[in-house]
Structures are given as C-alpha cells and as structure tokens.
Amino acid sequence: MDDLFFFDADCRVGSGPVIGIQPGVKELLAEMDHFGIDKAVVQHGSTGMLGAAQANLQIAEMLKEDTEERLTGIWYFLPTQCRELPEPDEFFRQMKENRIRLLALNPYEHQFIPHRISIGKIMDAAKERNIPIFLREFSGQWRDLYDFIERFPENIFIYCDRVGKWGHDRKIRPLLENYSRFYYGMSGYWVPEGIRDLADAYGADRLLYSSGFPYYIQGSGMTQLKFCGLNEKEIAAIAGKNLEKILSEVQL
C-alpha cells in the first residue's frame, strides 16, 4: 500500500487568454513528484479557445519536455467533413508518434453537433482501436452526455467532472450501470467514502483516480482514495492500474 502507483487521469497544462498563466509540463512533473504521482494524462488547458488543430500541435510540442515519458496526451477531434484534421488512419499514426493515446471533443466551443453523421467515422475507428474518449467538456451537461453516449454505446469513455462539487451519483450511476466501457475519473467527487460505494456497486475496475490539476490539487484525492475503505488491491486498481490497462490496450 505504501508504494501505490498513481496514474492521474485528468491534468491540463498550458496558458491562455481566459485561463491566464497556468503550469506547464515542468511544473506538472514537479507537482507529481511532490505528491508521488507516477504518470498522468494531459491535455492543453486552453483547447477550447485554441481550437483542436492548434491545441493538438501545442500539446505534442509540450510533451517533448517530458523526457522520462511519464505523460500521455489527449488530442481533440472535429467533424470529418471539413477536413481540418487528417483522416483517421493518418491521425492515429500521428498520435502514436507524439505519445497521444486518448481522444476528446469539445462540441460546445468548437461548435459542432456530436452526432453519428458528423463524427461517426472517427468514433467507430476509435472503438476498433480501443482509444478512450475523454469526456470533460460535457461536465455538467448531463442530458447531452446521456445522448452522446447512447449514440456510441460501444466506445470506451472516461468521464471526469470539474463543475460543481455537489455529489452527482444520481447522474453518474445510471451511466456506470448501463455502459460497461464507461469509466469514471473522480476529480472533484468528494462524497464521503463514496468511492467505496461506487466500487461495491459497479466494481473497482470502473473507477479512476484523477485530480483535475491545475484547478484541484493532486494530494487530497490521494488521501481520500487511500482511506475510502476498499481493500489494497481495489485501491491500487483505482489509483493507477485500471488506467494503465486501458491505455495498454490502445492500438495505434
């Protein structure tokens, strides 16, 4: 238990006009050292305003600072019709080259409708290759989230919330119950020993430690998990092993 392996599913780096000056890769790595976090998934913190193509370039460039390869990146995708990003096969080849193993979408700021006719092609390709779809922009948009997942029920999803601190079991549990490839990253989920209750109901293999850095601190979720009442094996799974396994199955 003392040497828990932690893999943070939800970090952002990079600055922007709205979010201001935020930590870069060096600062994130230093903070991971400070708390004893081994690895992390990162995206550019200003993807909404930068746009998918530019944010993808920038996060790939930033990841070069991580010489020990502790970070794994997220790239954003868009409807395929406008040809702003390469075709899926080429896109995935570039992902592999740049240590990117997750996809995400921001239909709100990037102004598109996340339907089968707009993004079905890339969602299907992601499903075939076990590439997880990281869901953060749907934070708090529960009706949209439900509709979106219903359209693509066989994809792998990692949902991390950051909006509000009111426990949202009433919304998250139906998703855990109905979609076996839906994983819950628990940034900002602070319900007392709620981690244990979710694991008891849906299995510890469906839950992921995630911080929400740089808005949330990595340490508090670590103590919350360590003392949530689950056994050592379950805690280790949530701390990092589940995410490690999901990402090891990605085929790029």
Add this chain to the structure above:
Amino acid sequence: MSTPIWKQPGTLAEQFWKNGKLDFPVYDMHGHMGSHYAIHFYRHTPELMAEHLRKAGVKHLAFSHHHVIMGDMRNAAVAEICKRFPDLYRMYVGIVPAFPENIKEDLAMFDQWTPYAIGLKFLPDYYRIPVTDKRWEPALKFADERKLPILVHTWGSSQYDGGPVMLEVAQKYPNAKFFLGHSLYGNWEYAERLVKETNNNVWLELTAIPGERKNIEMLVEKVGSERILFGTDLPWFDEFQGIGGVLSADISDDDKRNILCRNAETILGKDW
C-alpha cells in the same frame, strides 16, 4: 522522483498518510446531517457519520441538521441526537426566519442544550433573505449578547450573504463570533476585509476549499492561519479528502495545526 510529501519524516502529511489520523484532535466546524434533496450521500445518518468521523480522528463535528435548516424538524430533536453521541457531536441551532416562533422558543432553550449547542446557523442565500434583514435580528442579538458563534453560509457573489452585507452585520454585532462558511467563496478581497475591518470577531471557514489548488495558501497569506477554521459540510464531503486537502497545501505544519485544531480550541476552549 524526489521524496513525496507523504514520505517526509516527521511531517503531519507523513503521519496522516500512514495512519489516516493525526496525533492531535481535528475539529470539523461545518457539518450537517440527514438526507438532502439534490444529492445522494449514503453516509448521512448519525451512526454512519460517526463511524467516518472517528476513523479520520475528528473529535467534534459542529453541525446543523439538513431537516432543520431545509425542513421543519426542530432543534430539540437534534439535541437528542447529540446526547446519544456526547463525545462527538456539537450542534449549531438552526435559525429559520420563516418560523419566528420557533426561533423564540429555541433561543429560550439554548442553555438547556449545553454543552451540545455551541452556536447558531444561518443559511441566508438559500432563503433569499439578506443577513441584514430584520428577521435575523433576534438571533443576531442573542449571539452578540452571549458572544456566541454563528456559522453563516456565505458566498462571494451572493446579495444575501456576500461581502458587503456580511461586513455590515459583523460590524454591527461586534461580540458575536462570525464563522464565514465557505470563506465568502470567490470574493477573497472581502474575506480579508471581514477579518481585518471587524472587532476580531470573524473567522474564515474552509468548506469546499480544501482540494482546490493554491486557495488555502492564498487565504493564509491574506489573513493568517489563526483565522481559518476547518470544515467539510459532512455528509457532503469526505473527511480524508478535506484533511488531505489542508495537508496538501503549501503552508507550514504549524499553520495546518492551527486550521485543523488549535483555532477551534482558542475560540471554544480545550474541552468544548
């Protein structure tokens, strides 16, 4: 990797990581009890909350019952719950302006609820009644006369319990001890002013802040750790998350001890 905070010998972080407890009592100054209309939390009963609190080394939880401040349960019934857990629970008498007769009766009962009743609880934002409204006056006067704590739910952007109205009442009732629940969340400038422009009768309470990166550091910098109280809104938020959030902050162990333990003892005594 350098040595993580949880492994640095002799620190509070190391102690908590190892044992899930600290070698001093933690006081949670902002709690509730009972089910909530919008949130599922399983551990809301006196028994289950007690188990969670004891596991985390919390000596006292000062709370107001959800069904008092969001329903029509009476404070007398809460005192009965406290009596069943005399070493653990302390109550804020919930003040609901919609029931003025209840306020009168409950304040008259206050002394009979010693040592359980330690102060009053206001929730102005939820009722949309500014804390400066005359309907709060009987309770404010009562607390002022007896130098009692009032835990007020405060929110930076609120016209009901935000900065300007809180400053007005904290100055008008200089002997009441105002615990600003959530530290006037988001209006940090007024949080600082409330502490500095009053009669040393204001403390910032942290619920919802531990776990946020850099905010505890910022508050300690503004008002000093002596003016900050720990709280979790239990059963809303996990004690291990909350205490872990304080321990994760980049402040000294002395500051952490002030927040988690000493300040409550300074206000209420060692044996409250």
